Amino acid sequence: MRVPEMRYIIARAASNPLDLMGFVSFQILHEETMDDDIMAQAAYCFELQLVPNARNQGLGEFLMQLLERIGSYWKMDKVMLTVFKANKGAIRFYMEKLGFTLDEISPGACLSALQARRFDYEILSKPCNP
Structure with missing residues (x-):
């Protein structure tokens, strides 16, 4: 959390601004592609964390939509993230609810x-929309 390039979007409760509900941490990075001569500009999500009582309320979706908007604003090629295969709930959330797909450099896509x-x-x- 002390990386100077890391950025955070922090969600607080409307009723009490001191009550933290969750956050998304991200960096703007140049990521490799399957073409050695091309790098993609990405808003890379490192963490999405919500307190238990804030889950399944739409907050995670909202935070990720904000990250997508940031990526679009800064003309990024895509929003990226890494997810563990064992975390089936996260895979469903990102792929089914938010429309993410396997990136071209993901092990499941290129091996x-x-x-x-x-x-x-x-x-x-997920591509960023202009």
Whole structure:
């Protein structure tokens, strides 16, 4: 949390601004692509954390939509994140609810199924709209 380039969007309760409900941390990065000559500009989500009573209320979706808007504003190519394969709830949230897909550099997208099984994570992304 002490990385100078890290940025945070912090959600507080409307009834009490001291009551923290969650946050999303992100950085603006240049990420590799499958083309060695091209780097993608990405708003990379490092963490999305919500207190238990703020979950399933739309707050996580709202925070990620804000990150998408930031990516669009700064003309990023995409929003990216890493998710553990074991975290089925997060995979459903990002892919089914928010429309993320496997990024081209994700193990599941660029390796054979046998090779991809060695990795415990996938990299997801979603294009930023202009």
